């Protein structure tokens with residue numbers, strides 16, 4: 001019997017399991033967890049009725065690292081480090097006591113009591129004691145030396161001592177860490193995300209992944225106006241935000257020829273909208289090649305001049321796929337908060353410019369009209385420009401930060 005945790009108990013929300021997709025949901029989740037942890041330790045994942053366990057077959061001292069990594073895999077509601085043992089009342093009670101004694105070994109005498117509750121789940125009804133009674137069984141058998149350190153409190157205790165009784169044995173755990181929720185990446189198909197290097201689009205990509213979409217990244221770059229430093233920044237962003245999914249590819253699209261054509265042949269006030277329409281057209285085609293079903297952007301309403309409802313309508317009209325804007329109702333500060341949490345904020349804040357700043361118009365149109373966009377595009381060799389951009393794509397496969 002192992003005395004230190006070598007297993008992580010993984011829970012996923014019930015809601016996600018409605019309908020007949022449970023099996024594929026679980027398979028996808030297990031595969032994503034395996035992929036997230038493979039560079040840290042040899043982890044064996046077992047699916048067991050409504051939950052999973054991940055057991056370290058090597059490097060047990062890395063369990064915290066593995067747990068932290070798994071906590072970021074979309075699809076999990078919470079996880080707990082746990083100790084597997086025999087499903088036998090005395091064994092379980094002994095293990096709980098041993099662990100608590102170790103936990104309180106260095107606690108100062110007279111320190112305030114820690115509130116706790118035992119939480120037993122009995123999936124195997126052959127176990128001789130019912131759940132609530134077993135909670136009491138454990139509590140009554142706590143070592144005397146801990147009586148002045150612990151106090152039962154059923155509502156919001158500081159410590160939950162969990163006992164999970166399964167057919168093939170039991171797990172004992174102490175506390176739980178929240179997961180990020182959502183759905184396993186891949187369970188909802190693929191999308192492409194327009195990644196700009198700003199604060200918003202990486203956050204938008206995160207939300208798409210969290211809802212189970214596999215995201216392919218697309219960035220537009222205009223060398224020599226916008227070049228290597230911005231490219232490096234984009235790679236760094238994907239390396240960071242891409243850790244929420246198993247594999248990452250960034251498509252870098254050359255945009256210089258298109259921007260120069262728009263500068264030379266279209267009304268100045270429409271430049272930004274026309275750039276964005278081109279991005280939609282090209283992104284739609286990249287999506288088709290990769291079985292992508294939607295385009296994700298970091299736009300929200302009214303955040304910058306280009307993001308009025310009429311301009312959003314002009315941009316959307318150019319897309320061949322649904323455009324999804326996870327941040328549509330976010331204030332900038334809300335987006336920044338998430339960007340900090342997922343670790344992209346500092347990278348986005350690096351001062352490297354975005355290609356939309358090239359030939360920036362003096363008075364950009366605030367309420368663009370689709371008819372004017374179409375008229376301007378008639379003067380451009382749209383087919384040729386799009387073809388050249390697609391032919392010049394550089395696709396980079398990116399390993400993420402483990």
Ligand code: ATP
Nearest residue numbers: 194195196198199200201218219220297298299355
């Ligand atoms: P971000 O912080 O993501 O740049 P933003 O609020 O600054 O967003 P814009 O710069 O107007 O807004 O860009 C709106 C959206 O257009 C971006 O979120 C991104 O999805 C897309 N986008 C803009 N520039 C590029 C680019 N060079 N490559 C790819 N996508 C881009």
Ligand code: MG
Nearest residue numbers: 196198199354
């Ligand atoms: Mg921007």
